[in-house]
Amino acid sequence: MRVAVLASGRGSNLQALIDSSEMEGAPFKLSAVISDKKDSLALKRACKHGLKGYFLNPKDYCCREDFDSALAQLIKRKNIDLICLAGFMRILSSEFIACFSHSIINIHPSLLPSFPGLEAQKQALDYGVKYTGCTVHFVDEGVDTGPVIDQRVVPIYDNDTVESLSSRILKEEHVLYPRVVKGIARGLVEINGRKVIFHKGGS
Ligand code: GRF
Numbered sequence: 101m102r103v104a105v106l107a108s109g110r111g112s113n114l115q116a117l118i119d120s121s122e123m124e125g126a127p128f129k130l131s132a133v134i135s136d137k138k139d140s141l142a143l144k145r146a147c148k149h150g151l152k153g154y155f156l157n158p159k160d161y162c163c164r165e166d167f168d169s170a171l172a173q174l175i176k177r178k179n180i181d182l183i184c185l186a187g188f189m190r191i192l193s194s195e196f197i198a199c200f201s202h203s204i205i206n207i208h209p210s211l212l213p214s215f216p217g218l219e220a221q222k223q224a225l226d227y228g229v230k231y232t233g234c235t236v237h238f239v240d241e242g243v244d245t246g247p248v249i250d251q252r253v254v255p256i257y258d259n260d261t262v263e264s265l266s267s268r269i270l271k272e273e274h275v276l277y278p279r280v281v282k283g284i285a286r287g288l289v290e291i292n293g294r295k296v297i298f299h300k301g302g303s
Contacts, residue, residue: 117184
């Protein structure tokens with residue numbers, strides 16, 4: 101399975117996917133790393149591992165639709181089967197999402213549907229929940245509203261700060277994301293409307 105990772109920043113989830121793809125018998129290959137930020141650590145990580153990195157400059161396009169259409173062309177040209185968003189800080193147009201329906205997934209640092217959008221870890225702390233976590237979900241037209249594929253739970257401690265909680269969640273993200281991508285590559289993920297069955301027995 102050919103995977104593209106879209107990332108704007110630090111790229112630690114990208115790194116987890118790179119590491120997983122480099123393991124013997126990995127069922128997927130990272131065929132493109134695409135960023136909207138020229139100097140992103142994500143592109144540097146791709147380069148370090150000999151992966152094809154692409155910078156698409158939003159300033160070169162008059163609107164979101166034009167940017168997304170260039171992105172779609174690149175993804176089609178690379179024969180990508182699965183698009184993984186990993187800290188990609190742009191909202192994708194509905195045309196783009198429709199074009200790659202059920203082939204775009206995202207990782208989010210909360211147990212969706214709680215705390216969608218920005219600063220999910222701060223939202224969880226401010227709300228006072230005792231458990232949060234991370235979610236990998238299919239991307240639909242809403243913000244973090246697509247069908248949930250899998251989640252991992254993280255406890256919140258009384259002395260947690262946004263930083264301490266974020267780093268504990270991030271560790272779980274790095275386990276979850278490669279696991280889901282491998283599951284999809286092995287045909288273990290079945291979609292039935294909003295419900296996703298992840299046949300983990302076979303993973
Ligand atoms: C992660 O917390 C992810 O859940 C969210 O954006 C952050 C990206 O971090 N969507 P990184 O760039 O993968 O380190």
